[in-house]
Amino acid sequence: MPPSSTATPSVSRAAQLNVALGVLLLAVKVAAWWQTRSVALLADALESIVNVTVAVASAAAIAVARRPPDRRHPFGHSKAEYLAAALEGALVILAAGAIVREAALRLREPGPPAALGLGLALAATAAFGNAGLAAHLRRVGRRERSPALVASSAHLWGDVLTTGGVLVGLGAAWATGRWILDPLVALLVGANIVRLGWRVMRDSVGGLMDESLDGTEVDRVAGAIRGAMGDALQFHDLRTRRGGPRTFVELHLVVPGAMRVDASHAICDRIEEAVQRELPGAEVVVHVEPESELRASLDPPGGR
Ligand code: ZN
Ligand code: ZN
Numbered sequence: 409m410p411p412s413s414t415a416t417p418s419v420s421r422a423a424q425l426n427v428a429l430g431v432l433l434l435a436v437k438v439a440a441w442w443q444t445r446s447v448a449l450l451a452d453a454l455e456s457i458v459n460v461t462v463a464v465a466s467a468a469a470i471a472v473a474r475r476p477p478d479r480r481h482p483f484g485h486s487k488a489e490y491l492a493a494a495l496e497g498a499l500v501i502l503a504a505g506a507i508v509r510e511a512a513l514r515l516r517e518p519g520p521p522a523a524l525g526l527g528l529a530l531a532a533t534a535a536f537g538n539a540g541l542a543a544h545l546r547r548v549g550r551r552e553r554s555p556a557l558v559a560s561s562a563h564l565w566g567d568v569l570t571t572g573g574v575l576v577g578l579g580a581a582w583a584t585g586r587w588i589l590d591p592l593v594a595l596l597v598g599a600n601i602v603r604l605g606w607r608v609m610r611d612s613v614g615g616l617m618d619e620s621l622d623g624t625e626v627d628r629v630a631g632a633i634r635g636a637m638g639d640a641l642q643f644h645d646l647r648t649r650r651g652g653p654r655t656f657v658e659l660h661l662v663v664p665g666a667m668r669v670d671a672s673h674a675i676c677d678r679i680e681e682a683v684q685r686e687l688p689g690a691e692v693v694v695h696v697e698p699e700s701e702l703r704a705s706l707d708p709p710g711g712r
Contacts, residue, residue, distance in 0.1 A: 418548055418551075418552055419548065419549075419552045419554045419556075419557060422544065422545055422548040422549070422554075422557055423463075423467060423556070423557065423560075425541070425544070426463055426541065426545060426557075426560055427460070427463055427464060427467070429537065429541050430456070430459065430460040430463055430541070431460055432537075433456065433534045433537045433538055433541075434453065434456040434457060434460050434534075436530050436531075436533055436534040436537070437449070437452055437453040437456050437530070437531060437534045437571075438453050439530055440452075440453070440526075440527040440528075440530035440531045440534070441453050441527070443522065443523045443526050443527045443530070444521035444522055444523055444524055444526075444527030445521055445522060446521035446524070446527060446578060446590050447507070447510045447511050447514045447590055447591050447594040448574045448577055448578055448589075448590050448591070448593040448594045448597065449521075449527055449531060449574060449578070450507065450510060450594065451507045451510075451511070451574070451593075451594040451597035451598055451601075452531065452570055452571050452574045452597060454503045454506065454507055454601070455503070455567060455570055455597060455600075455601055456534075456567060457503065458496075458499065458500050458503050458601065458604070458605075459563055459564070459567055461496065461499060462496050462563070462608075463560060463563075465492045465495065465496055468492065469488045469489045469491070469492035469493075472485050472488040472489075473485050473486045473487075473488045473489045473651075473652040483651070483656075484651060484654060486651030486652035486654045487615065487616065487651055487652065488652070489612075489615070489652040490612040490613075490615040490616045490652070491612075491616075493608050493609075493611065493612035493615075494609065494612045494613070494616070496605075496608050497605050497606075497608040497609035497612060500601055500602075500604055500605030500608060501602065501605045501609075503601055504598045504599075504601040504602045504605060507594055507595075507597065507598035507601065508595065508598050510591075510594065511591040511592075511594040511595045511598065512591075514590065514591040514594070515588065515591045515592075518587040518588040518590060518591060519587055520581075520585075520587050521578070521587075521590065524578065524582055527578075528575060528578060528579070531571055531574065531575055532571075532575060534571060535568050535571040535572060535575070538564050538567050538568045538571070539564075539565075539568045541564055542561045542562075542564035542565050542567075542568065543561075545557050545558075545560050545561035545564065546558060546561035549561055566604075570597055570600065573593065573596070573597070574593055574597065577589050577590070577592070577593035577596075578590060578593070615650060615651070615652070618649040619649070619650070620647070620648050620649065621648040621649070621650060621655065621687075625648070625686075625687070626646070626648055628686045629646070629648065629657060629683055629686055629687065630646060632679075632682040632683050632685065632686045633646070633659065633679050633682065633683065635682060636675070636678040636679045636681070636682035637661065637675060637678075637679060638675050638678065639663070639664070639667065639671070639675070640661050640662065640663045640672070640675050641662045641663060641664065641699055641702060642661075642662040642702055642703065643659045643660060643661050643662065644659070644660050644662070644703045645658075645659060645660045645695075646658070646659040647659070654689065654690075654691065655687050655689070655690045655691070656690070656691050656693075657683055657687070657690050657691070657692045657693070658692070658693040658694075658695070659679075659693075659694055659695070660694075660695045660696075660697055660701070661675070661676065661679070661694050661695065661696050661697065662697050662698070662699055662701050662702050662703075663675070663696060663697070663698065663699070664698075664699055665698035665699055665700070672696050676694040676696065679692065679694055680692040680694070
């Protein structure tokens with residue numbers, strides 16, 4: 409049985425608060441940019457747009473991915489998360505492109521932003537709001553053991569750091585009159601957004617391409633199979649992959665040719681349980697073979 413959603417009421421409330429407050433604080437940042445026309449503040453606001461979009465899209469994708477398998481999607485809907493993540497990655501890179509373009513234009517003729525005091529006050533307000541929200545999400549996320557909330561909290565802390573960096577940069581520009589700091593800070597924020605986008609893209613492409621579980625997890629699975637295989641002679645062609653929150657494991661199991669079907673089936677059930685103790689909720693498929701299929705070498709075809 410696939411793992412069921414563990415969204416307790418307080419987790420759902422915190423997730424809703426995350427989206428609602430995220431939109432509000434984003435509006436404050438856009439106002440700060442609108443007042444000042446500072447590229448650094450624009451970059452900060454764009455990073456928040458990315459964060460809010462990611463929060464909404466991943467909430468929607470998680471809802472789709474949790475649907476049970478149906479006739480048209482017998483392997484479940486878990487790849488929806490990767491599709492959403494790939495779209496988010498594209499969006500993030502667009503946002504970074506917009507920042508780099510604005511900053512490059514401003515580098516040629518840097519000038520003092522308008523109403524800088526008001527802009528900085530608005531940005532600082534947004535940063536305090538985000539810090540409070542991040543602390544709340546982390547508290548609820550830890551108490552209710554929700555990795556999604558803890559991840560959102562980490563995301564928001566990144567946002568607070570960005571705004572802090574922008575405030576320091578613009579404050580220094582204000583104090584020294586070196587307005588070139590405004591586009592330079594914007595370029596730094598743009599580079600960080602590219603880094604975030606790259607991570608999102610890499611993970612989603614790995615999932616879409618059926619990347620194997622990582623080496624230590626595969627080793628744990630292999631150990632579990634070895635411990636549960638009883639009178640079976642060998643296993644080979646162990647393959648693992650991930651679909652969002654779900655994991656899939658398949659292997660070939662070689663048994664003596666005269667073993668009864670019910671005996672080999674009992675071994676398969678024990679292997680399934682042992683693997684699921686390592687990877688809760690994993691879907692395990694075992695293909696049973698007679699000893700004529702014994703493999704001399706256990707290396708996967710084509711090597712790694
Ligand atoms: Zn085989
Ligand atoms: Zn069975």
